[in-house]
Amino acid sequence: MTGDVGAQMRKGVVEYCVLGLLARGPMYGWELAERLSAEGLIASIGTLYPLLSRLRQSGWVRTFERPSESGPVRRYYELTEGGVRQLAQFRTSWTPFARSVAGLIAEAPPTARASAEGEA
Amino acid sequence: MTEAEAQSLRDDYLGRLDVAIADLPWRIANELRSGIEEELDGLDVAELQSRIVQLGDPVRIAAAAKEETGSAPPAPVVVVAPAPVPPAKPAMVDTKWFAIVGALVLGIGSFLFPIGGWVIGVALVTSSRFWRRGEKAVAILLPFAGWGLLYAAALVSKLIWVEAPADGGASNPLLPTAYDLAHSSLIAAIFFVPVGAAWLLWRLRGRETPRR
Numbered sequence: 392m393t394g395d396v397g398a399q400m401r402k403g404v405v406e407y408c409v410l411g412l413l414a415r416g417p418m419y420g421w422e423l424a425e426r427l428s429a430e431g432l433i434a435s436i437g438t439l440y441p442l443l444s445r446l447r448q449s450g451w452v453r454t455f456e457r458p459s460e461s462g463p464v465r466r467y468y469e470l471t472e473g474g475v476r477q478l479a480q481f482r483t484s485w486t487p488f489a490r491s492v493a494g495l496i497a498e499a500p501p502t503a504r505a506s507a508e509g510e511a
Numbered sequence: 512m513t514e515a516e517a518q519s520l521r522d523d524y525l526g527r528l529d530v531a532i533a534d535l536p537w538r539i540a541n542e543l544r545s546g547i548e549e550e551l552d553g554l555d556v557a558e559l560q561s562r563i564v565q566l567g568d569p570v571r572i573a574a575a576a577k578e579e580t581g582s583a584p585p586a587p588v589v590v591v592a593p594a595p596v597p598p599a600k601p602a603m604v605d606t607k608w609f610a611i612v613g614a615l616v617l618g619i620g621s622f623l624f625p626i627g628g629w630v631i632g633v634a635l636v637t638s639s640r641f642w643r644r645g646e647k648a649v650a651i652l653l654p655f656a657g658w659g660l661l662y663a664a665a666l667v668s669k670l671i672w673v674e675a676p677a678d679g680g681a682s683n684p685l686l687p688t689a690y691d692l693a694h695s696s697l698i699a700a701i702f703f704v705p706v707g708a709a710w711l712l713w714r715l716r717g718r719e720t721p722r723r
Contacts, residue, residue, distance in 0.1 A: 419546075419549070420546035420547075420549075420550070421546070421550045433575075434575060435567060435571055435572050435575035435576075436543075436546070436547065436566060436567075436572060436575075437543065437571070437572035437573060437574065437575030437576035437577075437579070438575045438576065438578075438579045439546075440539060440542045440543035440546055440576060441539050441543075441576050441579040441580045442579055443542065444538060444539050444542055459553075463549050463552035463553045464549070465549050466545065466546065466549065
């Protein structure tokens, strides 16, 4: 096990967090980067684009261009049907998984802790 | 602060970025550069300076991209769904037509094959789950109940209407004996069999599945 547990956890879920954000509507790169950075899921915009590229290769995300209000044309990312399905499946798996982990790492109640110390 | 100044800032940042991402795969480098370029496009100098600070050093961006590029592609979530179970074909005795045949054999078979037909009909009816036990019992025992009632009625009638000889002489041989009455009432009771069967068919109305 490596020391940076947080980085490993983020890597495991960040793709699905992007899918979750895009499920609310198309977003452009900077928008996604700001949201993910604010949540501590990516450290730099440099992390985002390889991730988006992988999602596109997997067929879960596609892009389209739309002029922004300030002028420049922006590349927007949106979910494909495959992405919608993947996100739905992840949602189904995530809740019981998170519950199991929370249960396993929860602090033992005082009585159990006392008996364990007594046995030791 | 002019547009030329803004363009200079933009070009400088993108130039440093191009150098930093030179080692990245072309597709990722291109997507990263276009994403950042469109972010810098259309901003005035003040906004540009602020955005460049937010973006950070191009070397750090490239390093993060390089690290992320080596990551494994996202693993699809595979939900193992149970194989669809084809609807089980009901056992023959749990079909409605089996119940109908059973009732018909009970009602008609008893006349075609007086004992064997009735026994087979009873077996079929009792095997079917389309009726409650009580309903089956009523239909099967109805002839026996009818026989008992007819016999009792005949005996009572005989006692009331046919007086025994006062002098203790021989009884009239033309009058039915108790045995005759029992036999006659048994034959008459056979007609209760189709009544019971018809009642079973009537109870089948609206039942499409066997009872639990």
